[in-house]
Amino acid sequence: MAADGNSKTIIALGLEGSANKLGVGIIKHVYPAGIPADTELRPEMIELANVRDTYNPPPGEGFLPRDVAAHHRSTIITLLNQAFEEANITHKDLDCICYTKGPGMGAPLQAVALVARTLAQLWEIPLIGTNHCVGHVEMGRAITGADNPIVLYVSGGNTQVIAYSQQTYRIFGETLDIAIGNCLDRFARVLKLPNDPSPGYNIEQYAKRGSKYIELPYTVKGMDVSFSGILSFIERIAKNEPEKYTPEDLCYSLQETMFAMLVEITERAMAHIGSKEVMVVGGVGCNVRLQEMMGQMAKERDGKVFATDMRYCIDNGVMIAQAGALAFARGFSTPIEDSWVTQRFRTDQVHVEWRT
Amino acid sequence: MLIRQGAEARVFKTTVDGREVIAKQRFSKGYRHPDLDFKLTRGRLNQEARSLIRCRENGIAVPEVIRLDKDSSTLFIEFIQGPTLKEWIFANRDEQQEKQTMTRVGQILHCMHSHNIIHGDLTTSNMIMDAAGELVMIDFGLSQISSSAEDKAVDLYVLERAFVSTHPNSERLFAGVLEAYGCDDASQGVLRRLEDVRMRGRKRN
Numbered sequence: 001m002a003a004d005g006n007s008k009t010i011i012a013l014g015l016e017g018s019a020n021k022l023g024v025g026i027i028k029h030v031y032p033a034g035i036p037a038d039t040e041l042r043p044e045m046i047e048l049a050n051v052r053d054t055y056n057p058p059p060g061e062g063f064l065p066r067d068v069a070a071h072h073r074s075t076i077i078t079l080l081n082q083a084f085e086e087a088n089i090t091h092k093d094l095d096c097i098c099y100t101k102g103p104g105m106g107a108p109l110q111a112v113a114l115v116a117r118t119l120a121q122l123w124e125i126p127l128i129g130t131n132h133c134v135g136h137v138e139m140g141r142a143i144t145g146a147d148n149p150i151v152l153y154v155s156g157g158n159t160q161v162i163a164y165s166q167q168t169y170r171i172f173g174e175t176l177d178i179a180i181g182n183c184l185d186r187f188a189r190v191l192k193l194p195n196d197p198s199p200g201y202n203i204e205q206y207a208k209r210g211s212k213y214i215e216l217p218y219t220v221k222g223m224d225v226s227f228s229g230i231l232s233f234i235e236r237i238a239k240n241e242p243e244k245y246t247p248e249d250l251c252y253s254l255q256e257t258m259f260a261m262l263v264e265i266t267e268r269a270m271a272h273i274g275s276k277e278v279m280v281v282g283g284v285g286c287n288v289r290l291q292e293m294m295g296q297m298a299k300e301r302d303g304k305v306f307a308t309d310m311r312y313c314i315d316n317g318v319m320i321a322q323a324g325a326l327a328f329a330r331g332f333s334t335p336i337e338d339s340w341v342t343q344r345f346r347t348d349q350v351h352v353e354w355r356t
Numbered sequence: 357m358l359i360r361q362g363a364e365a366r367v368f369k370t371t372v373d374g375r376e377v378i379a380k381q382r383f384s385k386g387y388r389h390p391d392l393d394f395k396l397t398r399g400r401l402n403q404e405a406r407s408l409i410r411c412r413e414n415g416i417a418v419p420e421v422i423r424l425d426k427d428s429s430t431l432f433i434e435f436i437q438g439p440t441l442k443e444w445i446f447a448n449r450d451e452q453q454e455k456q457t458m459t460r461v462g463q464i465l466h467c468m469h470s471h472n473i474i475h476g477d478l479t480t481s482n483m484i485m486d487a488a489g490e491l492v493m494i495d496f497g498l499s500q501i502s503s504s505a506e507d508k509a510v511d512l513y514v515l516e517r518a519f520v521s522t523h524p525n526s527e528r529l530f531a532g533v534l535e536a537y538g539c540d541d542a543s544q545g546v547l548r549r550l551e552d553v554r555m556r557g558r559k560r561n
Contacts (some may be wrong), residue, residue: 084481150477163521170521176510177556213389218396220498222477222514271363272481296387301361308464 006034009331011048013083013119014321017072017112018104018132019156020055020063024076024083025317026094028326033327041326041354042083045142048087050311050318051079056195062114062185063195069107076115083317091123096333098324100346101129104157117339128324132315133158133347137169138326139319140281146307150275152266152294153347155282155315156181157261158346161223161269167352172272173223179259181284183227187225188253190235203251204287205254210252214245218257223268225261230254243305259290263297276303286313326354364400364497366483368523373433376424380404382429400497401429407473407499408433410468414471416464417492436492445523458529462536466543467513468493469508474500478515480522505542509549512537516550 003278008031018024055071057063082089099116120127135153151169153160159180161173181200188199193206217233219226238250242256248340278298280291291307297304312319330353359378360367368379382401383392401424413419419433441446441461448454462485468475476483476498484492498506512534519530538547 058413070389166524172521176513176553215380215391215395218392221510222479222498222518224510224514224517257392258388260385260392267363271361272479293387297385300386355469 002033007032008034008329010325011089011093012128012133012321012325012328013097013134014317014319014324015076015097015099015112015318016103016135016315016317017076017102017108017182018134019108020068020071021052021315022055022072022075022079022112023050023052023315023317023320025050025319025321026083026087026089027321027325029324029329031329035329038356039328040356043326043329045201045322047082047318049083051082051086051315052290052314052316053079054197056197059194060189060192061195062189065105065107068105069111073107074113076112080115085288094123094125096126096128096324096328097123098128098130098320098328099339100132100135100341101334102342103132104341104343106343111341113149113325113339113341117336120339121336126328127336127339128328128332129334129339130320130327131322131345131347131350133160134164134169134322134350134352135319135323136211136281137162137347138323138332139312139316140279140306140308142311143308144279144284146185146277146279146306147307148275149277150269150273151267152262152278152280153282154180154262154280154284154290156185156284158282159225159227159264162347163220163269163273163275164352167193167226167355169347169350169352170267171346171348172202176221176224176226176233177228180227180262181282183231183258184254184284186231187234187238187251188239191250191352198283200284202289203255204289206248206251207255207289210246210250212245212249212252213256214249214253216257218261220261220264223265223272225265227258229266230257255287255289256305259287259293262290263293266294267297269303270303275302275349277306278303279306281308281313283314286310332352364397369435372422375422375425377437378419378433378435380382380431380433382431397429398426399492401426401431401444403499404496405431407475407496407501410471410473410501411468411493411496414473415491416467416471416473417486418496419492436484436486436494438486438492440481440482441483441485441491443521444485445480445529454529455532457491458487458512458532459536462533463539464491465492465533466537466539468512469543469546472501472503474507474511476511476514478501478511479518480517485486505546505549506553508546509553512546513551516554
């Protein structure tokens, strides 16, 4: 931690590999008047590096944990070197190493945690185990400047409506079964769409060319949603009646229906809490149609929507550095013997010490 | 007079034949496809009226349905004076009374489910403590009729989640609800199903 008068600086390395993206990021937090003891931490954030490499299986296939882990193992050193070069610093400038503790896929998480653990011992700096979902939320807040938004977190493995209260990111609504991104990915496999750059992106392009709305199951329970029924329904009609519906119309109808469900539960959470701000994070948050629908909902209730672009929506290393560096500033670190990973780590299990 | 602007309806207080009533007007949502929007708005308008009537026929305290106006998507129902259960819990200091109220919630849900009425949006904001001290259930827009243990378990799960997110450290409150709910074999079956539903979501411990 560098200090200049009262000013404090924290430089953090973030390693993320909970799914098929491997991300390495480096950020610098500056506290011009030192780290405040009892107010929320809002350091000036400077992104020094944000590099990423994605493992893509062939069309029609999903990614398997062991293949993803192998990808991460073989790529991480290259990415680390790239990140340090981009940041124009050396490891001696680092104050801490942040890695994803969970949630995510076991083997890829382990592969990255091993590297984080090794580097922390080699370079003799603290290790910070970070919650992936909290990383998304903190990065979104830092980038968009949203102060206390309702957060819709949508990705391949997660679908949650989150609101902050009492040092906890509380989950107001979530999926009762599969995540939205998982549903999109699996339907892309049925249609044999390419996995490059991502299955969801290709569904989005098909949907843009669709126009006929096909009625699909719509399942909202309170502030929760369910996607498994809609997936089996659309898989069935795509396989059994391929001549009746075009892939474009199927993608269009799938998006329209699922996104309407997400916007509905988000709006219900906003009404429930009385919030006017909404922020969309996670890989599916890149989808322009989802952002557009969310924007329209927000406009109808005099609110505002905040979204991030591909650099931050999609899993990345800076978001892990961002959340980790905030915890570090509050004195948190993970001893080596506790530096395990976990596939199950709920957003609301993190004590958000850096907020009030 | 507009008394509440919810996510999908405006709630007005007005008078019909000299009687104070609630007019709940559903509005369409510009963000969703017109076909889907019509299906949801019309479906929920009808379903809310249907479930309210079914509850009343089975002795469950709900507002009386006065009129349904499909042209304006408006449902006219009896006005119930009183705090929501959420407000009541925050204001209440008497543990004994709180326990009795949770027991009452459990009994009401048991009764609703035994008549196959699934509320679909159970929260502590959707129950009103009326002047006589009876809990009145409202907001049946997401309701459905179903005999499946799965649907009933999910109904309870939605309420459990609402308790956790709205009332910190409220585990014992919801435990009281479930205790009263599980008073026969069928509802014990639903409680066993609730265990499955809890474990099904992702990233759970």
